[in-house]
Amino acid sequence: MTVNLTNNTCNQIEWEQRFLISTIVYALVLAVGLPLNTVSLWVLLRRHGLRSSSAVLMINLAASDMLLALSLPLRVYFYATLRWPFGTAMCTAAVMLFRINIRTSCIFITLISLDRLSALVFPLRSRSLRTSGFASKCCCLVWILIILLCIQESVNYTRALNNSPCGSNIFCFEVQVEGVRTVALGQATFFLILLLINIVSTVMVICALRKRPSVDAAKVNNKMSVILIFFVNMMVFIVFILPFSLQLMMVTIKNEEKEHRGGSDSLRALICLASVNCCLDPLIYYFSLDSFWQDKSKSQGDATTHSLSRSMERS
Template sequence: MNNSEEPGPKLAYAVVFGSVMVLGLPLNAVSLWILLRRHSLKSSNAIFMVNLAISDLLLVISFPMRVYLYATGTWPLSSKACDCITMLFRNNIRSSAIFITFISVDRLLAVVYPLRSRHLRTASNAWKSVALVWLFVLVVNIPEGLVLAGNLKRVNESTCFEFRGQQQEQQPGSALSYFQLVLVVTLLTVNLVSTALVSCTLHRRLNDSAKVNNKVNVMLIFAMNLVMFTICFLPVSIGVLTIKRDKITPLVCLASVNCCLDPLLYYFSLDAFWKKKEDVDLAREQ
């Protein structure tokens, strides 16, 4: 394993990834079960959240090998396995950022343009959007996977989980790193604009509780989204271009925490999250 770090930090990384795994696995598994069992997938919001939970679960299943590597300093699997597990992390950053933005835009349309957006906020459009997101993620994997494979020929396999700094990557890798930063900043901007528009709309409707229910929950959704972008997604996207490879692991740990925060979105975003979908449908009819 890379000797530029002391055993202490490596054990700390193992503890962090282990803790995130212990929390993230049951939280997302239970959330996914509730979303599928108690909420109809006819809602665009629920569809985005189901796919967000799936993205987080794909990330969490890679944590046991991260814990093993940082705890023991050895890698028992092949370099291809390193590639796959590294890609799960990068895919989670991109897919989670996009699905969270979709949730923000969906809430924006529901609050600011409730009538005019009905034809847009359909299950059919949501599934099409979800399919495009996963297709986009897979397409990006092709050049990025080639860069990772090339890097592993020049570095020890035990460093395979780390983002390579710009000076240590080939040009295609640097381009993908810049692309990731642009993507995250663009999505963050969309979330900021959505938050401002919804906040202004709710302020104008302060005394009209019939039109917008659970105003506090609505704003908590946007607050959680901004927290995840500014704490989890943005630092690692900037760090990959500015920090040396062996110093990026703390930001990777921080980014991984997003899979523990996402379940809070499900609670705040869906009315009557713990109720059966029949009860929710009945409440909507009334």
């Protein structure tokens, strides 16, 4: 295992201008994402609880985004000062929180799409699966599997930090661990599969909605709200997740086939872009729901889906 750093990268003066944009992006994501996810998580727990599969999935998505937001102050400090006085354990934890967020967010977003798809297209056959208990079990399984995957990665990353040629001046988030081609390829393939699931779900929902004509504005708005959520799911993958994952795979492959090079500017930029996803989830998945601010005793499951289904039954 080697570290993708050279002695030149230990020159702090050369890095200051290059990392200014990273500092600004992470600071903005922190300023927007942390309060939005905090409010979203508080409202979901207080007003909805674990009473429906939709609420359970959204709570876990909000919790995942919160973990990323809480790690961003460390990234802001690092890119603003180009120093890391907090040790290897804290650095590894911050990096793993980012990876956990990216992976769990993609899975929870896909589960939300499948939950909405089953409620709209297969309302009777999916009733036994769309329960809070089943959703909770799925979410627990996701957390366990992703954390287990990150355990070995955290060990490798810690070793890479300890072997950094910069000595005590550890460039935390700029260390790239070699020898993980299989993981990078597997992650990109997995995200592509999740994107395909979201695309198929979107097409099926659109086809199902087109077969049921709307006669008033309320039904049209309900349909548009549901379709918007599915399109946003795909956009999160296409704009924020896949570019970072594919670039990471390409960088890993090139570093194994050629001479080791310094950190990739494009990869650094795409990591910043991927972190923005934690700001969009609260805005789209929570505040766009009609039932988001309602009391949990007055709401059952996803109000948008419920309202749409009720309107369809009357038509």
